[in-house]
Amino acid sequence: MEREVADGWLAGSLRRNLPDAAVRIVERVPDNAPHDPDLLEVVTYRGRFMRECPGTRHYFCCGYRILHFGLQCSLGCTYCILQAYLNNPNLRLFGNTEAMFAELERELDEHPDVLHRIGTGEFTDSLLLDPYTGLSRRLVPFFAGRGNAVLEIKSKTDFIGNLLELEPGGHTIVGWSMNSARVRTREESRTAPLSNRLRAARTCSDAGYYLAFHFDPMIPHANWREGYGATLERIFAAVDPSRVVYVSLGAFRFMPDLKRTIALRHPKSTIQYGEFIRGLDEKMRYYRDIRVELYTFMVERLRRWDPDLCVYLCMEGGDVWEDAFGFTPDARGGLPAMLDRAVHDRMGVAP
């Protein structure tokens, strides 16, 4: 822990919930430290806590905003982009929590007429350390009192203990990253099994939370239709569609450098090989017809479940949208507007 935040709220939570952990106070936690899986760094964050989703102009972006509370993840998914963040290889939390909430409040106050869709799961898993940090105990009540904002928690865990003791007030979505059972077993083996995630989703829904599901990254494999179809069926059986605000779909894509990293760190994985072409954003992505095939299959199944459900593509172009949905986001006022409407229609939240 950096001395500056060693007496802060987050540090206090961690000490309370991890009483046996050895704590070392330092002036500054260095960047570029060697990877240590037993280490959790608590630092003072000096950048902006509120960030825009790192979309690019070439593809449609959801306009989601990120509340940046920490970095890295120990779930070790083979496809994870965080593996490329070599400067900060260790789990890291930002201990200046009050500064984060102050910036968040300022941001929401400055734009009261805008619906703020804010998530915490971009640079780490939202719930991975929640049993120890208790951050959700502050975030969920904060958003419950804000008329112009919703919080989306994204996770591949089932660590929902804190959530169940809170009153979300209709302003928190709990989203789970989902995949086929084969991808879950082979590529994200340290995450919660799909059945646990769905049980957690059902429990959260019963506790007043709204839900989202993110099929990202989708990875075509032998019998992928059966695999993804089975996961969809399990979702359909587990939760009430009216509690699901949206479902996103995104085929696996990665910066070219990640290819070597995956080969070195996960020699048994072959996800980096296939019909990958260089996308307009310089990321490697499946040849478009493969993506369209994945999406078309999912969209058709999801429509059968709930024709009104907002299903969207993460970082895709107009031609792929057209082929998968029969329209482009522009025809519906843009992708952010589509998601705002989904929040309004399902959650009744609008500024």
Added chain:
Amino acid sequence: MEPEYRLVPFAEVDWDDLRFDIPSFVPDAPLEDSVRRYGCLTPPWVLEKEGPAYTVVDGFKRLRFLRDAAQAPGVHCLVYPKGSDFADMALRRVELRCTEVMQNTAEKAVLVRLVGEVEPGGEDLARLLRLMAIPRQPLVLADWIRLGGSRERLLSAAAEGTICPKAALRLASWSLEESDAALDALVPLRCSASIQTEILDRAVEIAAVRESSRLNVLTSEGVRVILDHADLNNREKTEALRRHLFGLLYPRLREREERFSREIAEVALPSGMRLVPPPSFEGERWKIELSFSTEAELDALLDASRDLLASGRLRTLRDRGTSFGEKPVAPDSGRRKP
């Protein structure tokens, strides 16, 4: 005129006599470092002249480094006697320079392995890697050490340059059969380094995607037919092999490219006009290229472009180029409810 091995005092060297000097025009820090550590590992040559004085024939830099280090009054040299033939001396000097050993990939690998075994992780290894411009990263080092211990066929190919360093390093970790199959394919083709690595990368990826082995890919019927083709030269075989491997790795994209070629042929665009889809059909940015010599030709091509647009054929081509199957009917998803 046999030379004699004896101590030459620095004070008796004529430093201004540069008749045999072959300057390299660049500083040589590694050599300086080496001389500081070990002195002269092979003796410099000097020519005795009136004096007592000596003309330096070979070893200018080393002698200067030693003189400047001032750790000894002189150094043992091969001393050619007074009256030695200048032309003969000059030729010997050139001969020596031309036959100085420049390490090839295989030699480098063997050297790295040798030092790596004698002093793994030591400063000598680090220095050697610097000298040979090999990164000190553990994985890179492991590749070089592995190559250094490879069998003769691979090392010979690396030494001769028929296999580029990157390909040789990669093959060092392959099985004997896989490596042989790769050498059987690459050595006769004599293709560039980048193409060699592309072919190996493709073999790895195809094997991974098809849950097969690199050996199966490289010895497959399709590959053998190309390599054994009697009517193709090496360049043509290389291109055919690249196309073949591309098709194995990108079956859907290749099928789309071939279909697009057929469709374009059916449309029969006027000569001088070319319709170019987005690279890999990614995105919506298409191009029409017009080639012309005269304004009249350009005018005709512009007319043809307009005709193409008006006829709807362009739309058909683009739709076929970017659509997958039947278009779905637009759902209500995302629309505001009344």
